[in-house]
Amino acid sequence: MAREDEDVRPGGDPCRGAAAVRTITEEERVAEARVIPLRPGRVSGGGAQPVAEDTTASEDLPGTVRAARSGDGPAQAGGGRDGEAPEPDPAVDARLEDRLAGLARFVRRRLAGEYEVDEFGFDAELNDAVFLPALRLLYERWFRVEAVGLHNVPGDSGALIVANHAGTLPVDALMTAVAVHDHHPERRHLRLLGADLVFRLPVLGATARRAGHTLACGPDAERLLRGGEVVGVWPEGFKGVGKPFRDRYKLQRFGRGGFVSAALRTGTPIVPCSIVGAEEIYPKIGDIRPLARLLGLPYFPITPFFPLLGPLGAVPLPSKWYIEFGEPISTAEYGPDAAEDPMLVFDLTDQVRETIQQTLYRMLSQRQSVFLG
Amino acid sequence: MTPRVVLVTGVNGFLGAQLAMRLASDPDIERVLCVDIVPPSPEVRRRLGRAEFIRADIRNRLIAKVIAAARVDTVVHTSVSPEPVGGGRALNKELNVIGTMQLLAACQTSPLVRRVVLKSTSAVYGSSPRDPAVFTERTEPRELPSGGYAKDAAEIEGYLRGFARRRPDVVTTTLRFSNFLGPRADTVLSRYFALPAVPVPLGHDPRLQLVHTEDAVAVTRLATLTDLPGVYNVAGEGVLTLTQAVRRAGRLPVVLPRPALRPVGAVLRRVVPLGWPPESGTPDFGQVMDTTSLRENAGFVPRWSTAQVFDDFVQGRGLRPLVDADRLGGGWDRIRSATVPGRR
Numbered sequence: 001m002a003r004e005d006e007d008v009r010p011g012g013d014p015c016r017g018a019a020a021v022r023t024i025t026e027e028e029r030v031a032e033a034r035v036i037p038l039r040p041g042r043v044s045g046g047g048a049q050p051v052a053e054d055t056t057a058s059e060d061l062p063g064t065v066r067a068a069r070s071g072d073g074p075a076q077a078g079g080g081r082d083g084e085a086p087e088p089d090p091a092v093d094a095r096l097e098d099r100l101a102g103l104a105r106f107v108r109r110r111l112a113g114e115y116e117v118d119e120f121g122f123d124a125e126l127n128d129a130v131f132l133p134a135l136r137l138l139y140e141r142w143f144r145v146e147a148v149g150l151h152n153v154p155g156d157s158g159a160l161i162v163a164n165h166a167g168t169l170p171v172d173a174l175m176t177a178v179a180v181h182d183h184h185p186e187r188r189h190l191r192l193l194g195a196d197l198v199f200r201l202p203v204l205g206a207t208a209r210r211a212g213h214t215l216a217c218g219p220d221a222e223r224l225l226r227g228g229e230v231v232g233v234w235p236e237g238f239k240g241v242g243k244p245f246r247d248r249y250k251l252q253r254f255g256r257g258g259f260v261s262a263a264l265r266t267g268t269p270i271v272p273c274s275i276v277g278a279e280e281i282y283p284k285i286g287d288i289r290p291l292a293r294l295l296g297l298p299y300f301p302i303t304p305f306f307p308l309l310g311p312l313g314a315v316p317l318p319s320k321w322y323i324e325f326g327e328p329i330s331t332a333e334y335g336p337d338a339a340e341d342p343m344l345v346f347d348l349t350d351q352v353r354e355t356i357q358q359t360l361y362r363m364l365s366q367r368q369s370v371f372l373g
Numbered sequence: 374m375t376p377r378v379v380l381v382t383g384v385n386g387f388l389g390a391q392l393a394m395r396l397a398s399d400p401d402i403e404r405v406l407c408v409d410i411v412p413p414s415p416e417v418r419r420r421l422g423r424a425e426f427i428r429a430d431i432r433n434r435l436i437a438k439v440i441a442a443a444r445v446d447t448v449v450h451t452s453v454s455p456e457p458v459g460g461g462r463a464l465n466k467e468l469n470v471i472g473t474m475q476l477l478a479a480c481q482t483s484p485l486v487r488r489v490v491l492k493s494t495s496a497v498y499g500s501s502p503r504d505p506a507v508f509t510e511r512t513e514p515r516e517l518p519s520g521g522y523a524k525d526a527a528e529i530e531g532y533l534r535g536f537a538r539r540r541p542d543v544v545t546t547t548l549r550f551s552n553f554l555g556p557r558a559d560t561v562l563s564r565y566f567a568l569p570a571v572p573v574p575l576g577h578d579p580r581l582q583l584v585h586t587e588d589a590v591a592v593t594r595l596a597t598l599t600d601l602p603g604v605y606n607v608a609g610e611g612v613l614t615l616t617q618a619v620r621r622a623g624r625l626p627v628v629l630p631r632p633a634l635r636p637v638g639a640v641l642r643r644v645v646p647l648g649w650p651p652e653s654g655t656p657d658f659g660q661v662m663d664t665t666s667l668r669e670n671a672g673f674v675p676r677w678s679t680a681q682v683f684d685d686f687v688q689g690r691g692l693r694p695l696v697d698a699d700r701l702g703g704g705w706d707r708i709r710s711a712t713v714p715g716r717r
Contacts, residue, residue: 110620113613116611117612117614118612119506120507121578121580196503202574202575202577205576205658206577206578209578210614217503217505219509219512220505
């Protein structure tokens, strides 16, 4: 569904600075030909230069996703019409109509249950049409994420992305999923491994399954990796995501190295991933333990705005994010039996952890402002 | 080795009845004995052909005499059922667990028994948020079923393992079936999806796996006729979620909070013979099984995928959709064709 949305730039490295580089669809170019845009260049991520000139804007597929993602294209196209063209453009009309027809077909398919769900409950169509566009708004507008190093994520085989966890709520995992989908040339779906708490809760658990995520356990991780999926894991778990603000960017213990065992058994590479910016979205300055225990949660956070401002305090601070995918660490040469060698598992775990920690320090030293980057 | 004398328990269930019919039409098999506590309907009885019906309670010692006297060499135990036969849960458990114990005890004393096939269920895996998404035959359930049919099934499997230990010369096959569904068979799920408004749990969308009744009979027959030692998961390929299935059938989902689901189900069960939600172990978190072993080791590939099973059921039953997606979702096409006559 999202394939028609925007394509990666033909030629060149499609991964580098991808978040910063917006591709321009057909109608935007039409619009740009007519009006002088208010903002020169279409920089959404900041930083990198707007170099993209997409020539592969798709015409054939009506885009429900594009419709849902109304931030730029339609607005500019509309601006173009208002400003200059007095007579209605039949091409625009036809496109709008196609889009509505596509939407109607989508609604029909959903109502008739005519969609595919994999054995984990992953519903790719729903993910592309609903979940990802919603997250993309946050990704592009709120956190202005810049993702680099996506060429380190293989295009057609399994890989295990291991990243640092932060931010009180696991927004970083979702943003990484958007980065891997939107800025990888193969538009891969990142399958996250989550805590059982997520899957126990009503609505959240069902939604997570539909979005392709599953329980962080050996069998599921290995099954996904054997199936050639890109799997994302945050081995720090609650220790990482719920650590106090003063400990920001200090990696916690990496679980028991279960993720390394899974990678070794399946011979898939580990891609260390470092995320900067997630620590500042909900600075956790306190923890109401009794309340957490009462609710069965790992912690009940106090941030400068939550629970002080109530629901308003649940709005994340708009920090500027960077996600860097590092060099893959190959595991195939050790063989599947190596998963039974605890020393090797510890060594690899430490290697991944150190890589992420060092990259975090480097990225932090380059960052000038939490909110501006 | 083709069996000479086969004993099939639970001939009132569709699996037992269908299997007995097929075996009866196989000239290589000398005798087919069907056992149940109530006689089958005249219709089933007629179609059983030369298969002999013996009205017996497998909880009774009589079954040992039947097995010894008829020189039974293959026992197919299909009477384990989630549905109480009139007497409620207590009787159901008696029939399931005590019946199996007696049957296996009888098998153990008969030196002629060479093969035992057990119909089991995916319910033995339980269903909890801490379980992996897909169960293989070796997956240990995180939370053992605390009661009801799922617990019965887990215990029955345990008894069969014990039997296999004591009689290593007997080939035992355990077939863990996912939910049966077929156009003709009357199963728990078929009654559930035939309801006009289908109660579904709030906030949970369990993944369902289905096995076509024809495939279920075929695989049981395969296990009866050939040696398939071990435990096999049996399910059609692919997965449907519960709400997806409800939509495919054009039913109206009635979302109920999980605690209310069971009481409502109990009330519904009195009004219509409904087995859903099961008394215990409602698979809110889904139960999906890996069927690689069935395909590769047993060489059995189900002919129907989960989605095909469901569609076959909907069509075969002639379920008229209450919610017509074509009318709701196809509205745009009609509006367009009405307003823009020139186009398409």
